[in-house]
Amino acid sequence: MRGGSVAGPPLLVVGCGVAGLCTALAAAPRPVLLVGRGCRGEDSASALAQGGIAAALGTGDSVAAHVADTLAAGAWHNDPGRVQLLAEAAPGAVAWLEAQGVAFDRLGPALRLAREGGHRCARVLHAGGDASGARIVAALVDAAQRAPHIRWRGGVDVHGLQLRSGCVTGACLRGVDDEGAAPVDEWVEAAGVVLATGGIGALFARTTNPEGADGAGLALAMAAGAAVADLEFVQFHPTALDVPGHSLPLVTEALRGAGARLLDASGRPLMAGRHPQGDLAPRDVVARAVWQAGQEDGGARLDARGLDIEWARDFPTVLAHCLGHGIDPRTELVPVVPAAHFHMGGVATDALGRTGVPGLHAVGEVACTGVHGANRLASNSLLEGVVSGRRLGACLAKAAPPPVRAGASRRVLRGPGLDAAGLAHLRRLLSEAGGPVRTAAALEAALAETRALAGAGWQAELAVGILEAARRRPRSLGTHWLHEPLALART
Ligand SMILES: Cc1cc2nc3c(=O)[nH]c(=O)nc-3n(C[C@H](O)[C@H](O)[C@H](O)COP(=O)(O)OP(=O)(O)OC[C@H]3O[C@@H](n4cnc5c(N)ncnc54)[C@H](O)[C@@H]3O)c2cc1C
16 A cells, blocks of 8 residues: 545545556546555456557548447447547547556657557557557556555455445445455445446456456446446457466457468468458457357467567567467467457446446446447557546546535445356356357356356346346347347346
């Protein structure tokens, strides 16, 4: 813990990924208590981001083109006004990150721009090659640790909210440091609570997300009565490294941007004839092709052999992961599999992160602002975390302190979690029914089993919400891809 003295209840920011860090920094001079399960954001998805951050900075590129690509990737389910705001703010967000100490990769004086799926031109900035997320988080953590208005506590799970007269006025912090010891709960007063708790990938059997991306913040917001939106839209990354385990290493899309190609088990180009953008088609399209290859004929491989790249400079993370599993991507094909990667749905918010529950805000991946539509465009989520976090923080900095609320307080808790066996079972159910290709029969079966589990843990209650949302959407859209149209559900 560090920071200056705090007068009155601070603003509580939950989550030390890019969204939480940017919100906390921008909220100056309002006192902020920044909490997370990890200590320096090392457990966040933000720190794992490889590809980078999208901004229309290249010659011939434009905000309009960034907007058009975001809408096309999102299957036009996006909120166009919010997409416009995001793309317009991108160059300023990059300049601000540079001012925080992020050194983006350059070719001489010019920024180096890479291409990823769904982008029709090179638009993605990296820092340290594919170590972009780690570099960005490190710079923001340093800035937050220097900021006198921020007090920091790691090793904390937020699992309850306190409401007074319908307004969120505090939260329950549960220590997660002492393994084996009985958890210690501490209720703290707050001038407002910002959930920046990330996504839900860890609820699926195979994910690129860290283990802590379990939807805890989303579940808490739902318990407090916040509205949610688009829960059915879960993006699967087409190229996680196909090795045993739950949280799998990612093989960044930027490798395909640099010329790598997906092959089927017989060595034929997997994406040939499937989409005009081929290997760089939007993620949902490529993920379905890789999923199908896994169902039908021995899976997919990424061929990155012989590329004209400097592995140690441009892809040090992928190289280390592959070598660590005995695969040399410079000379061997890399086995890949789709894995749960990003949640487009979440706590419904307006452009300022307001949830509809007074005093409760959501920002970053846990929120659904409508910007990503039914399928996020690659490298738009770090961008969203920076842009939305800074906007929300600046707005909270100017807001008048909330009035002192009299009246009885009410406490809502996320509730107990599933045991290890229950969680493993739930992950299998969600993956089979809510994966890159869905069927009515699998959704019905998974819903029945998940509802039966719901009393046993909050993760199952959240999964019911996801599966019910999928069951309510009768036609394919973006990442919600149905084998056949569904009869409309009556739930
Ligand atoms: C492997 C990988 C690669 C990616 N690559 C890119 C990329 O190149 N470009 C891009 O734009 N996006 C990328 N993404 C997506 C992007 O990283 C995330 O969407 C984004 O970083 C989410 O940021 P966030 O701040 O909302 O959440 P996170 O970064 O996930 O941070 C969540 C924080 O909340 C904390 N937390 C959660 N629950 C609780 C709780 N109950 N109590 C206390 N703390 C809690 C966690 O400890 C963590 O600190 C990638 C994702 C992954 C997994």
